[in-house]
Amino acid sequence: MTMELTPESRLAAHCELAQQTRDLMDAVALTEVKEDELLAVTAELAALTERLRAASRATPLPFDISPDGNLRHLGNAVIGGANPMALPLVVEMDGLTARAEVTFRPLHEGPPNGVHGGISAMVLDHLLGQAAAAAGFPGMTGTLTLRYLRPVPYGTPLVATAEHTRAEGRKSWADGRIALPDGTPLVEASGVFVMPTAWLGRHPGT
Ligand SMILES: CCCCCCCCCCCC(=O)SCCNC(=O)CCNC(=O)[C@H](O)C(C)(C)COP(=O)(O)OP(=O)(O)OC[C@H]1O[C@@H](n2cnc3c(N)ncnc32)[C@H](O)[C@@H]1OP(=O)(O)O
Numbered sequence: 001m002t003m004e005l006t007p008e009s010r011l012a013a014h015c016e017l018a019q020q021t022r023d024l025m026d027a028v029a030l031t032e033v034k035e036d037e038l039l040a041v042t043a044e045l046a047a048l049t050e051r052l053r054a055a056s057r058a059t060p061l062p063f064d065i066s067p068d069g070n071l072r073h074l075g076n077a078v079i080g081g082a083n084p085m086a087l088p089l090v091v092e093m094d095g096l097t098a099r100a101e102v103t104f105r106p107l108h109e110g111p112p113n114g115v116h117g118g119i120s121a122m123v124l125d126h127l128l129g130q131a132a133a134a135a136g137f138p139g140m141t142g143t144l145t146l147r148y149l150r151p152v153p154y155g156t157p158l159v160a161t162a163e164h165t166r167a168e169g170r171k172s173w174a175d176g177r178i179a180l181p182d183g184t185p186l187v188e189a190s191g192v193f194v195m196p197t198a199w200l201g202r203h204p205g206t
Helices: 007-030 035-052 117-134
Strands: 063-065 071-073 092-094 097-102 140-148 158-168 171-179 185-194
Touching: 097 117, 117 140, 117 158, 117 171, 117 185
Parallel strands: none
Antiparallel strands: 063 071, 092 097, 097 158, 140 185, 158 171, 171 185
16 A cells, blocks of 8 residues: 655654654553653663654744645644644634643743743633734734633643734734633633834735
């Protein structure tokens, strides 16, 4: 049997590699195998790393348009399927609102048995930014304010939401939160997004 080789099938293979790498990272964070096994696995991984470095890019995969016509960013640290650091978050847009279901993993531990506050901030930064962009005000995060209300658990399905609230010139504002499925908020965020001067003229209304 001949495998069909297309740019999309290669990207799919890259995403599978990233997912396998996530599984590996989870296993590394939790392993209890003996030292000789740790050393053996480390040596195998070093060899695999060299195989991947045989042909390398300077930067992760950029924005592109997927076959279904949507903008995607496979190299992104939060949503990028080809980036092993990404959860990856799958964001649903509904008008000016962004929503994503998220289950953090032990790998994301900050305080004992809880998610690191910086990981929560990263997710909310992205979600607020995506809500602002959906409203027609894409920008760089200028200020992000977090209120950590309750510890964020891992291994539990949670819901992250954000909405664009207003805009003024190059600045736009968005609010968001990570909550339990029953709506109990765990972390709340407010952000100011500023469209850099260099982006002016590239977006409608600028
Ligand atoms: C798949 C699809 C996904 C698509 C959606 C993707 C979503 C991605 C979301 C993740 C986004 C990120 O992580 S971005 C990465 C983290 N952020 C950064 O690296 C930003 C680094 N900082 C910068 O590049 C710059 O400082 C900027 C762009 C923020 C501002 O520079 P500037 O453009 O020269 O700003 P400047 O002229 O001085 O000011 C313009 C106006 O903004 C205000 N302003 C300036 N800086 C700030 C600030 N930090 N916080 C608040 N407000 C500020 C000023 O008071 C002024 O208001 P007034 O006088 O007009 O009233």
